[in-house]
Amino acid sequence: MSEQMQISFILNGERKQVLVPMRLHIIDFLREKYELSSPRVGCEHGVCGACTIRVDGELARGCLMLAVQADGKTIETLEHLTQTGEIKDLQEKFVERNALQCGYCTSGMLITAADLLKQGKPASREAIRDHLSGNYCRCTGYEAIVDSIEAVMKKRVESGKRAAR
Amino acid sequence: MKAAPFLYVKPKSIDEAVALKERHGASARYLAGGQSLMPVLNFRLDRPDLLIDINGLSELRGVSNSGSGVKIGALTRHAEVAKSEIVKSQLALLSECIPHIAHPAIRSGGTFGGSVALADPAAEWPACCLALDARIVLRSSKGERRVEAKDYFLGLYDTARTENELLIRVEFPAVAAGTKAVALELARRRGDFAIAGVLAQAKKTGVRLENVRVVFFGISDRPVRLSAVEQGIAEGQPMETIHQAIDAGINPDDDIYQSGATKTHLAKVLLGRAVEQLRQ
């Protein structure tokens, strides 16, 4: 057995074939190999959520996933969500409402919030907080983050209703 | 920190996975959701030479009916247990636990079997196994064997599963229709491991509670079922008497945040709330 493995996966919409070291977690791999700066390394033991990415459409902890495990999977980072415009409204609201200070937690917060918004249903502030329970922010005190998500959710649900009329 | 170097293999069959583990023994680890193993590797609290990734074994994934009961494959993710209609309608106790189990990004990866294999004393699935008389199905090159939950959890991260055995599924006997289930816990933030937790289940007949099951977790080195407490609730004994049964039955150690006495107190508070909910 060798210490590297050939993998094939889709990263932010593009097919990649690449040789990866077995011991590497996917965040170090994405940052070093593809110079993606949105996925971050915080605690490296699953607690802080700074490393949150999408794997086959589901939220995942990047620090607890090996790069080799991306084989055959579709990986999305915040760069992709930005590019597709999926959360343009949320990103604008984060800026407007000052929902970030140092910004370290922000990619994880946005991806996690996008997961809730994707469900297309209104959620209480408590449900928003529950959904974000795995993401630490050491700066903002969360109020502004929850405010932003709540505001975008209301707006989307409203315009969804209008579209249906 | 970064994990120490290791090699990685992803076997295509259960036989291949078990054969690899038996060949490499204690220097290899099965890798399921990685939501407990990877933190330990990143902290370098463990340095295996080989990870055997079992995520390719799709036959270990999913919830299904078996006879009158329910089978949960070892690789079924927490999020899949949450969505399962079979679980919702037949194992309400498991559904009640979901909001307490970690966070969305961890529930999508963490597996049912991984939790039962690890046997964290504060984890919900092991406590459910004990409360519902589950059987844990283990596989080695010699074949399959079944262990009753009451004989499976032996101590802190210690179970009847031997080093190389692969946990392949958990089997739950049928729960009587109309049984009410409650899962309550206290944690520092939603989804973190419980400081103290209680699972309670019963059937309400008139004012009486029958078939009472109570399991405490997070308060000992393993989940704890107390039959004196169950009997007390079924007989409608006063809470003080039931509290004496709790004092006699558990003796939690202090941890870095709470004293053992605090945990015992919290267990009593949670049980009080659980019984109230069962009686509603």
Ligand SMILES: Cc1cc2nc3c(=O)[nH]c(=O)nc-3n(C[C@H](O)[C@H](O)[C@H](O)COP(=O)(O)OP(=O)(O)OC[C@H]3O[C@@H](n4cnc5c(N)ncnc54)[C@H](O)[C@@H]3O)c2cc1C
């Ligand atoms: C921040 C955070 C919060 C969490 N909170 C909770 C919580 O509140 N409640 C809770 O219950 N859990 C919690 N967890 C743990 C999570 O539920 C894990 O998913 C679970 O404990 C282990 O499952 P896994 O599939 O991830 O196993 P892994 O991490 O892959 O493996 C864990 C151990 O079990 C062994 N193993 C795994 N599968 C098998 C198998 N089929 N046969 C034999 N051995 C096997 C592995 O070799 C390893 O030693 C939390 C985790 C994190 C990171």
Ligand code: FES
């Ligand atoms: S870096 Fe992954 S959860 Fe903190």
Ligand code: FES
């Ligand atoms: S903005 Fe600094 S951690 Fe959240």
